[in-house]
Amino acid sequence: MEGSDTYLIRPNHQYKFKPAIVKECIREIVRERLSGMRYDPEEVPELSRSLADCIKDKVKNAGFDRYKLVVQVVIGEQRGQGVKMSSRCLWDADTDNYAEDVFINDSLFCVAAVFGSYYY
C-alpha cells in the first residue's frame, strides 16, 4: 500500500469498515469449507492458513479502501475442553472495527476474526 497525499482523515460513510458485511463474508467461507470436516492434525495447519488467506482476499475485494486488514483463524479439536478467546485493541474507534464468527461441529471448532484499521 503506497502512501499518497490525501486529506481524508475519516472515511466516508459508505467506505467505512462494516462489521455486518465482513461477518457475512467470513460466515460463507467458513461454512463452505468446514461443514462436515473432521479434525485431522495433518491437514489442519494447511487448512487454517488457506482459510485465513481466503477470508483476507474476500474482504479485500469487498472494497474497503485504505483499510489495513488482520485476519486470525483459530481451529481446535473438540474434546469437551474449555476454551476462552478475547482481544483488546488500541485504535481509533471512529474509523476502525472488527468482525468475527464462530463455527462448531462435533469434531472441531473454528473462530475467525477480521480487524480493520484505517490508514490515514
Add this chain to the structure above:
Amino acid sequence: MTAMEEYHSGSESSFHSEEADNIVKECIEGVVGNDDYSQSLVNKWTAGIVERCLTQLVKQGKPYKYIVTCAVMQKTGAGLHTANSCYWDTTMDGSSTVRWENRTMYCVVSVFAVAIA
C-alpha cells in the same frame, strides 16, 4: 506541518517482535503464573492478560495501533491451530505470537501492530 514530519523521520519505523515477545511473556506470567485452569476464572485471566499487554505496549510510546488477542485452553490432549493473514505495509507493520503453557492449560497471545500513517 513541519513538526509532524520531524516526528516521523526521527523514530525507527518497524515493529520489534522480540521486545513484544518479552512484554507478553511477563504479562502472562504476572496474571496466570502457576494457577490451574478454572472455568470461573478464565474470563478474568484473558481480560487481564490482554489489558496488561496493551498497556505495556502503549508505554513504549511508538506510533502504532495495537490489536492483542489471547486464547486460553484447558489441556485435554486436544489440538489447536492458529493462522493469520494480514494485508498491510510489511516495512512498518508487524506481529508476534507467544505460546505459553503450564501444567493444566495453554495460552496463545498474538500482538498485531499497525503503523499510523
